[in-house]
Each structure stands twice: as structure tokens, then as C-alpha cells.
Amino acid sequence: MATLDQAQLPPPTVPQPQRRARRSAPEGNRPEWGPGRWVTYVLLVVGAIVFIAPMVWLISASFQGLGEIFSQPPRWIPKHPTTTGYRQFLNLGHLTNAQRGQGTGDWRWFANSAFVAFSVTFLQTFFNAMCAYVFAKRDFPGRNAIFMLFLATMMVPGQVTLIPNYIITKHIPLFGGNDILGMGGHGWLDSYWGLIMPGTVSAFGIFLLRQYMQSIPDELLDAARVDGANEFRIFARIVLPLCMPALAATAIFTFQAAWEDFLWPLIIISSPDRYTAPLGLALFVVKNETSWNLLFAGSVMSTLPMVVIFAVFQRKFIQGIALTGIK
Amino acid sequence: MATATAPATSRPQQPRKRLDVRKTLFRMRREWSAYLFLAPGVIVFSVFTVAALVFAVYLTFHEWNILQPQKPFIGLQNYRDMLHDEHYRRSIINTLYFTGGSVPLTMLGGLVVALLLNQPIRFRGLFRTMYYLPVVTPFVVAAILWKWLYNSSYGLFDYYLLKAHLIDQPLLWLADKDLAMPSVILMSVWSGVGFSMVVYLAGLQSIPGELYEAAKVDGAGAFNRLRYITVPMLRPTTLFLLVVGIIGSFQIFTQVFIMTNGGPAERTTTMVFFIYEAAFKFYDMGYASTLAFGLFALLFLVTLLQLRLYRKGE
Numbered sequence: 224m225a226t227l228d229q230a231q232l233p234p235p236t237v238p239q240p241q242r243r244a245r246r247s248a249p250e251g252n253r254p255e256w257g258p259g260r261w262v263t264y265v266l267l268v269v270g271a272i273v274f275i276a277p278m279v280w281l282i283s284a285s286f287q288g289l290g291e292i293f294s295q296p297p298r299w300i301p302k303h304p305t306t307t308g309y310r311q312f313l314n315l316g317h318l319t320n321a322q323r324g325q326g327t328g329d330w331r332w333f334a335n336s337a338f339v340a341f342s343v344t345f346l347q348t349f350f351n352a353m354c355a356y357v358f359a360k361r362d363f364p365g366r367n368a369i370f371m372l373f374l375a376t377m378m379v380p381g382q383v384t385l386i387p388n389y390i391i392t393k394h395i396p397l398f399g400g401n402d403i404l405g406m407g408g409h410g411w412l413d414s415y416w417g418l419i420m421p422g423t424v425s426a427f428g429i430f431l432l433r434q435y436m437q438s439i440p441d442e443l444l445d446a447a448r449v450d451g452a453n454e455f456r457i458f459a460r461i462v463l464p465l466c467m468p469a470l471a472a473t474a475i476f477t478f479q480a481a482w483e484d485f486l487w488p489l490i491i492i493s494s495p496d497r498y499t500a501p502l503g504l505a506l507f508v509v510k511n512e513t514s515w516n517l518l519f520a521g522s523v524m525s526t527l528p529m530v531v532i533f534a535v536f537q538r539k540f541i542q543g544i545a546l547t548g549i550k
Numbered sequence: 551m552a553t554a555t556a557p558a559t560s561r562p563q564q565p566r567k568r569l570d571v572r573k574t575l576f577r578m579r580r581e582w583s584a585y586l587f588l589a590p591g592v593i594v595f596s597v598f599t600v601a602a603l604v605f606a607v608y609l610t611f612h613e614w615n616i617l618q619p620q621k622p623f624i625g626l627q628n629y630r631d632m633l634h635d636e637h638y639r640r641s642i643i644n645t646l647y648f649t650g651g652s653v654p655l656t657m658l659g660g661l662v663v664a665l666l667l668n669q670p671i672r673f674r675g676l677f678r679t680m681y682y683l684p685v686v687t688p689f690v691v692a693a694i695l696w697k698w699l700y701n702s703s704y705g706l707f708d709y710y711l712l713k714a715h716l717i718d719q720p721l722l723w724l725a726d727k728d729l730a731m732p733s734v735i736l737m738s739v740w741s742g743v744g745f746s747m748v749v750y751l752a753g754l755q756s757i758p759g760e761l762y763e764a765a766k767v768d769g770a771g772a773f774n775r776l777r778y779i780t781v782p783m784l785r786p787t788t789l790f791l792l793v794v795g796i797i798g799s800f801q802i803f804t805q806v807f808i809m810t811n812g813g814p815a816e817r818t819t820t821m822v823f824f825i826y827e828a829a830f831k832f833y834d835m836g837y838a839s840t841l842a843f844g845l846f847a848l849l850f851l852v853t854l855l856q857l858r859l860y861r862k863g864e
Contacts, residue, residue: 260671267666271680274740278683280706281695293704296713354591363581364574369592376599380801380849382822383842386829387605388598390616421598424591454583483688485804486822490830501690505808508694515698522691529686537679 281526285309285519292515308520326511328521331496332503337528339418339499340481346423348474354424355432356462360444370433373426381486389490392417417491418499422481428473435469436462471539479529500525606839614836621836628840638841640816641824642848644731648802648820651735652742653795657788659739660746665780667747668754678751682744689741693808696737700724700809724810730817734805746791753787754780789860793853800849821845 280299284292285308287301310316312328357363358370392411395401400408411417439462447457463470488502498506504521511517578585610628614621632638663681667674684692699706700723708720723733757780765775803822806812812819812827819827825845829838 260669263666263669263671267663267671267677270663270666271677274684274743275680277695277699277740278687280699281691284698295704295709297704297706297709350591350594353587357584357587361581361584361587363584364578366584369588372600373595376595376603378850378853379599379603380797380842380846382801382825383606383839383846384599384602386825386835386839386842387602387609389829390835391597391602391605420594424594424598426595426599429591454587458587479686483690485690485807486826489807501688504694505690505804508697508808518694519698522694526687526691529688530683533679533682533686537675 281519282523284515285523287516287519289514289516292519306520308516309524312517312521312524325514326507326517328503328507328517329496329498332498332500333524335415335418335497336482336500336525339415340478342415342419343422343481344474344478346419347425347428347477348470350424351428351432351473352463352466352470353458354429355436356458358429359433359436360439360441360462373429377426377430385486385490388421392421392491412491413493413497415497418488418497421487422477422484425477428477431473432466432469435466439465468539471536475532475536475539478532482528606842609836609839610843612836614834614839616833616835624836628837631837632840632844637816637819638821638824638844641819641821644817644819645800645802645821647731648735648738649796649799651732652738652799653792655735655739656742656795657746657791659743660748660791661750661784663743663747664750664754665776667751678748681747684741685744687741689804690808692737692741693805696733696740697724697809700733725814727814727817730810730814734802734809734818737805737809738799738802742795746795749787749791750784753784757783785860785863789856793856796852796856797849800845800852821848 280297283299283301286304286306287298288303288305288307291298291301291303307322311318311322311325313330313333314327315330318327354373358366389412393409394405395410395416396403396405398408398416399410399412399414401410402408411420443461444457447461452460483501484499485501485505488499489505492498492502495503500521504518504525507514507521508518611623611625612621613624613627667677671677687695702708702720702722702725705723707723708717711717712720721729724730761779761783762775765779770778801822802820803826806818806820806823807826810818812823821841822845825838825841828834828841
């Protein structure tokens with residue numbers, strides 16, 4: 224059996240700190256078709272249909288005209304498929320005056336979301352990894368105190384810092400018309416800086432990565448030091464590559480959270496051309512409550528990147544949940 | 551080179567009674583690069599977490615309206631107001647209602663799907679993906695979609711329920727005082743089951759198969775195996791989902807903002823929505839900060855209680 228084979232293999236030289244998520248069904252059992260099995264399948268299929276139906280409707284409706292969306296009975300397959308909803312929501316291509324009057328979205332919302340989410344993910348992964356490395360593998364005065372401070376804040380819900388952060392963001396010195404004391408202008412409010420910077424460090428992410436990095440053998444790092452590698456080289460050439468699975472898993476979640484983030488952009492962004500996709504979409508609902516064809520198209524486009532990421536990194540997703548959730 | 555010297559383990563482990571300043575300074579100089587590594591993270595953290603927390607405490611003792619130039623110190627007045635605020639109490643009840651409904655249902659749904667999927671069946675990956683899809687859907691999108699589904703004139707729910715003769719009149723769902731919160735709960739369960747399913751699946755796969763084989767040999771039926779092996783072995787998973795689920799559901803905001811805007815008659819005004827209104831509709835930053843600490847205190851208590859219960863049960 225597979226488990227026995229693995230037990231006889233020599234242990235790998237560099238221990239992989241993480242087990243791979245098992246892909247196949249529990250070994251030794253092949254699918255069989257008893258009566259109990261049929262019940263399982265029926266339950267699963269019915270449940271899956273219920274879960275997936277709203278999404279199917281969303282995709283179908285996003286290709287329907289406004290009249291067709293409102294038709295009874297609901298049409299699951301569009302009779303006159305159209306991409307007007309998409310074009311109007313992106314504000315691209317030729318639009319009639321009536322369509323413009325219905326209100327339009329902006330393709331820049333998606334560009335903003337992508338830019339912000341990528342920046343947050345890149346910076347946060349990098350900053351987190353650097354902090355985690357010194358917490359896990361270096362011994363220096365103040366290490367424990369700083370680490371405890373990080374840990375202590377993990378319990379605090381984001382709403383507590385939300386309000387002060389709004390004021391802090393407004394008073395960042397020398398930005399947005401502020402003087403050196405942070406007065407006079409609007410600071411990082413209504414800017415990409417404000418959207419990105421507060422999200423570039425995460426105590427939880429540092430904690431996870433630190434746990435992971437502790438399993439890297441000290442001998443490996445010491446050997447590199449003896450060979451004359453400096454600390455930055457060790458970090459870039461040894462620590463980061465060994466942590467790839469953990470980095471990838473946390474990066475995916477960071478990206479997802481940054482793409483979805485709603486409350487923070489809602490608070491600090493006021494110019495429509497700086498909206499992120501969720502913000503633009505949500506405020507579009509408030510403003511143009513009846514333009515469902517546009518809303519559905521915008522919804523599909525906001526979901527698509529998440530689905531693509533999930534499809535590409537499905538294994539990493541599951542690993543990440545196992546990593547962040549339970550050991 | 552300083553960095554190429556002794557490894558971490560060879561340093562004295564014993565904490566000194568007297569702080570040797572010179573030695574500490576020497577170590578700080580030798581480990582200078584560690585501080586460089588920390589710098590970006592610690593700077594951002596100091597500004598947006600540490601300073602923000604200190605400032606949040608400061609705000610609670612002041613009447614801080616963003617439009618007023620005067621921000622007077624008012625002592626504990628904000629805290630007194632919070633304790634006597636009927637609307638805040640209402641929002642706590644609504645939040646507890648939401649949590650009590652959505653967390654157990656999400657976990658139970660996830661467990662059932664995970665148990666079904668943990669059998670040797672075909673298309674596991676496909677099923678898993680289908681149940682997980684709502685989780686990757688942004689909350690804003692899910693809320694918009696469900697707002698449509700709940701619509702009483704042309705929403706899909708009313709159409710099919712009427713057609714199946716389960717109801718005679720279209721239900722008002724989000725506009726109905728008593729149905730609004732259950733509607734929000736249902737939508738949240740839909741978008742959360744996939745997550746607990748994946749976590750439960752990971753938990754199920756870490757249960758050693760020998761346990762089941764031993765139980766089979768002893769003649770335990772499927773139900774008893776579930777009752778005496780699966781459920782107890784999943785305790786850590788269940789606790790994790792419970793803690794994370796409660797923390798998440800106490801912070802519900804997006805769905806409420808889009809689907810109901812707190813209505814009807816404040817029936818879906820949750821704590822975070824109430825805090826948001828206090829801060830960014832009435833610009834009362836001091837009071838809103840106080841309310842946020844109220845949320846924190848409540849969350850802290852609930853989490854502590856759960857851990858206590860968990861330890862007692864062991």
C-alpha cells in the first residue's frame with residue numbers, strides 16, 4: 224500500500240515542513256455503486272445544484288437585456304444574448320445616449336482593484352516574511368517584546384483601528400497637501416497610498432510564517448554563514464525558497480482579501496475614478512438601483528479573478544486552509 | 551564579519567539579574583541586520599496598529615466630531631452613553647441573532663457535505679469546487695445577487711415558491727421585519743458552507759483509518775462510528791470553526807450595507823453597521839470608537855468562554 228511504500232523511503236535531506244494535501248480518495252477503496260453510494264450521490268448533486276444555481280443565474284442574467292431579466296418565468300438561457308451590460312459597466316465601446324442615461328460604470332475600477340490587490344499582496348508577503356524570519360531565526364535584544372506586541376494585537380478586531388486609522392490616514396505628513404505636521408490637507412485619504420499601505424503588514428501572517436520558518440534547520444543557515452553569505456543573501460536564497468508553499472498560500476488569501484475589501488475603501492475613497500471594483504459595484508447599487516443588467520455584468524467581472532485564482536491554485540487553497548486552520 | 555559568527559544556540563540562555571547595558575548594546579550592534587529586516591513591517595505596524603490603538607483609546611474620552619474644531623475631553627461620558635444606548639443594545643441583539651443563526655448552520659452544512667465527500671466517490675474535486683465557489687465570490691457580489699433573488703416582484707425565490715404553491719402571497723423577504731434577518735443569515739450560510747466543508751475535510755483526513763477499522767472489528771455501525779470516533783476526533787476542527795465563525799459573524803457589515811441598509815426598522819442594524827453610521831454618518835468619532843471597544847470586549851468574552859468550555863469538555 225502507498226503508506227507502506229512511503230514509510231520505507233529515506234527521509235528527505237531538507238525536511239519539508241508541510242504535508243501535501245492528499246488528492247485521491249482514501250487509498251484501498253475504489254468507488255463502488257451500492258445503494259448507500261447512490262444516496263450520497265443524489266444528496267451531493269441536489270446540494271451542488273442549489274449552491275451553484277445562483278451563480279449560474281448571475282452569469283446568464285449578465286448576458287441578458289434589462290427586459291429579459293425582468294421577464295417571468297425567469298430565463299436561464301438568454302434568448303437574445305447581449306454584452307451591453309458589460310460594455311456599459313466598463314464604459315467601453317459605443318454607447319447610445321439612452322444607455323449613458325442609465326448610468327455607466329468605469330473600467331478603471333477593475334484596474335484600481337488589480338493594482339491595489341497586487342501591491343498589497345506583494346508588499347505584505349515580503350514584509351511579513353522579513354519579520355517572520357528574524358522572529359524565527361535570529362536572536363537579538365527586544366525580539367520577544369516586539370513579537371509579543373504583534374501577537375497581542377491579533378485579537379483586536381479591525382473595527383477598533385478603523386476609525387483612528389481614518390484620522391491617521393488623513394494626517395500623514397507631506398502627502399495630499401499636508402505640511403510636515405500632517406495638517407492642512409487630506410493626506411492619504413482618497414489615494415492609492417491609503418488603500419495599500421495599511422494592509423502591507425499582518426500580525427497573523429507573520430505568526431504563520433514564523434511557525435513555518437522555525438522548521439528550517441539552523442545548521443543550514445549556519446553553514447551558509449560559514450560559507451560567507453550575508454544575512455540578506457541567506458534570506459533571499461535559502462529562507463524564501465524553502466518557504467514557498469507557505470508564502471504562496473498566504474499570498475493567495477491576502478490577494479483575495481485585498482480584492483474583496485469593502486469597508487476600508489468605502490471610508491477613505493471619494494473620487495469615482497479611484498473606486499475599487501467592489502466599492503464601485505456597491506455604490507452603483509445605491510445610486511442606480513434598477514440597472515440590474517449592469518450590476519450583474521459588473522458582478523461577474525468582479526468574481527472572475529477570484530474564480531481564476533481559485534482554479535489555478537486550488538491545491539494551494541486547500542493547503543493554505545489546512546495550514547492556517549489546523550495542524 | 552559580525553553576521554558570520556556564533557550560531558544562536560551557543561549564546562547564554564540564562565536571563566541576567568542585572569541588565570548589562572554594554573552587552574546588550576554590543577549584541578544590538580552585532581545583530582544590526584535583524585532590525586533592518588524588521589523595519590518596514592514594524593514601521594507600518596506602529597502607525598496603523600499600535601498608534602491607532604492608542605489613538606482609539608484617546609478618542610473614547612473625547613467628543614471628537616470631525617466637522618467641529620473643538621474636541622473637548624469628556625471623561626467617561628461616551629461609555630455612559632454606550633451603556634444607555636437603546637439602539638446599540640438593539641444592534642447587539644441583532645448581531646447575536648445573526649451569529650446564532652449563521653454560525654451553527656454553516657458549520658453543520660459544512661460537516662454534512664464534508665462527510666459525504668470524504669467517501670470514495672467519483673467527481674470529488676468537481677463537487678468540492680462547486681460547493682466552494684460561493685466562498686470565492688466577493689461578499690459585495692453575493693449580496694447583490696441575493697438581493698435580486700429575494701426581490702418580491704420578480705425575484706427567483708418568490709417565483710418558484712409561488713409556482714410550487716408553497717406560499718400564496720409573495721414574501722417580502724428583506725423588506726419584512728421578521729424575515730429580513732433570516733434572509734441575511736441564509737445568504738451568509740450559502741457563502742460560508744464551502745469554507746467549513748474544506749476545513750472539515752482536512753480534519754476528517756487526519757483521523758487515522760485504523761480507528762475505524764478497529765471499531766468495525768468491534769461491531770460498531772456507521773452511526774456509532776460517526777458518534778464515537780468522527781465527532782470527538784473533529785473537536786479541534788469544530789472549535790476552530792466556531793471561534794473563527796463567531797469572530798467573522800460579529801463583524802458582518804457588507805451584506806447589511808448592500809441588502810438592507812440596516813432596515814427595516816433597524817431589524818438588521820448590526821454592531822459594525824451601527825459603528826459605521828456613528829462614525830461616518832454622524833461623524834461622532836469618539837462615540838464610534840467607544841462602540842468599537844464594546845464590540846471588542848464582547849468578542850473577547852465570547853472567545854474566552856468558548857476556550858473555557860472547550861477545556862472543560864476535554
